[in-house]
Amino acid sequence: MNYQEFQKSINVSKEQLYREIYLANRDQIQVKKEETVIRNLSRIFDAALKISNEKGFQAMSMRDFSKETALSMGALYSYFASKDELLDMILRQGRQLVVRILNAHIQPIEDPVTKLEAAIRIHIYLSEALQPWFYFSFMEVKNMSPAEKENTVAGELYTDQIFADILIEGQAAGHFAARDPQQSASGIKALLQDWYVKRWKHARRQTSVDAYADFIVDFVMAYHRVSDGGKVQRS
């Protein structure tokens, strides 16, 4: 799979996504006309991610936010009870979407080697498609409520475990060399996160998302190859 194919496969219409958010937060949202809610939620989420990724969620004032969404401060507060509630909403919805897409693509695969490569690619492609959200959820940990902080940590450990489980299975079947699976998984995650955290660096080098995925797959596979014919040699 490459990025273009991945994009097609997750082609959930934006409208569909925001309808789900509306239904999930029906109690918080005072506005009742569904069409209006969907249009405005879309503006609200996009604006919040845009401004936060430029200057941080905490540094985003409601006045900035009001300007970017083209909604008055009064109107905004009929979609969420407080700025902190908005933060929670963004995190919750993103996490849900990420888990759903990850599982849909990875779980069906049987062969551990194919599965490891797929998991790496899907994670990179997903973080490309939802880059603003991934970056946001990485950088805003400090501003989260204790409950949301826990959820974010749990999410991180959950995806670590996806990789660890694939490695364990592959080692048992003799396809991967014996390595500490948790440690490997954590290293893989570090490499994946670099794609959306250090975006400016990859853009500067004009690395495409597919080229980056190829690189990480090679890098990771080299460490898990079963036998080891070569060695680095000291002079």
Next chain:
Amino acid sequence: MNYQEFQKSINVSKEQLYREIYLANRDQIQVKKEETVIRNLSRIFDAALKISNEKGFQAMSMRDFSKETALSMGALYSYFASKDELLDMILRQGRQLVVRILNAHIQPIEDPVTKLEAAIRIHIYLSEALQPWFYFSFMEVKNMSPAEKENTVAGELYTDQIFADILIEGQAAGHFAARDPQQSASGIKALLQDWYVKRWKHARRQTSVDAYADFIVDFVMAYHRVSDGGKVQRS
């Protein structure tokens, strides 16, 4: 080298470090008694890093800060002109120290393979010794003045280049396999950064700094081994 040895080798006394900071910022600092300056600068830097790493520099109020340093707000402002100046001071001093130690340890080494391993270890050990500063400089990019942001980016590219140069030299001498050196360097950096960015995860798994360094060295070396006898096998 292990972490304990490294610690001894950089045993610059704290007092010596703060004396340098005082001399470098003599114009900004209104207080003239050197002993007082050193004592208070030490409090100021420690407190700023501590609070910022908990809740972010921008969320740290001068009142919080005053309490943590046990200095009044009035007193604080005789050590820096504004909160933003304080940010700049912290970044400048840390960068200077980091570059000095990195070069001192890495430049003398000749053999590329030994040098690559040393560069990895030194970087990890250094980020362990100065963990609060590394984390700060990573997370506070958004709050930096344009000039400091540029310096931070330059610092990142500078250390990338250290690794790239080692790889280029090693490839030319036939000790490393042919890989894109810039790409490799960037991947190595991602793995190194994980040590101080995801500290909670490594602490939870009780990974020691030496164990982490061993792991990264193995991981990176596997990718740069000259010949490749083994393969992962798909079932």
Next chain:
DNA sequence: GTCTATATACGGATAGAC
């Protein structure tokens, strides 16, 4: 549903006493 106007609190920074 959305707006404008405003209540209220808290931010950084400084003046002047000691």
Next chain:
DNA sequence: GTCTATCCGTATATAGAC
């Protein structure tokens, strides 16, 4: 050198008109 008291801008959030 350090402190307390205070200035003044800006923050979030809401009330009430339309």
